[in-house]
Amino acid sequence: MTGKVVKTGVAVPEGIMSEFQELIKTLGYRSRSRAFQDAIQLFITSNKWVRLSGRIAGCVVITYDHEEHEVEEKLTDIQHNFLDVISATMHIHLTKKYCMLIIALRGDVEVVKKLYNELSSVRGITNIQSAFTSVPT
Ligand code: NI
Numbered sequence: 001m002t003g004k005v006v007k008t009g010v011a012v013p014e015g016i017m018s019e020f021q022e023l024i025k026t027l028g029y030r031s032r033s034r035a036f037q038d039a040i041q042l043f044i045t046s047n048k049w050v051r052l053s054g055r056i057a058g059c060v061v062i063t064y065d066h067e068e069h070e071v072e073e074k075l076t077d078i079q080h081n082f083l084d085v086i087s088a089t090m091h092i093h094l095t096k097k098y099c100m101l102i103i104a105l106r107g108d109v110e111v112v113k114k115l116y117n118e119l120s121s122v123r124g125i126t127n128i129q130s131a132f133t134s135v136p137t
Pocket of ligand 1: 066091092093094098099100
């Protein structure tokens with residue numbers, strides 16, 4: 001890490017903080033500040049694709065409760081409106097209740113953003129993650 005260090009104070013819900021503390025102990029961190037720095041860096045790395053322009057490629061991974069009312073239908077309907085950017089979709093039945101959807105995408109960042117926003121607003125999703133990179137022109 002380079003540059004000047006900035007001190008900051010943030011309010012964090014107790015439950016999240018205790019899970020964070022336990023995890024950084026398991027991971028072997030000796031400094032909580034260092035763990036925060038890594039967490040912020042990871043946040044930047046995973047989300048900076050939204051500021052890219054042009055074409056991007058990557059994937060969205062969604063975990064959801066398929067017993068939740070219409071969640072499966074909604075996720076499918078949304079994908080059918082974005083045929084131009086979806087390369088492939090893999091559906092994994094995780095448990096009796098939960099499913100995982102892995103959607104491979106490539107295309108204009110603005111269209112991918114719109115798709116991501118629609119997918120992430122579907123009720124019944126328990127987790128959504130993304131990994132994107134810009135496509136060289
Ligand atoms: Ni399933």
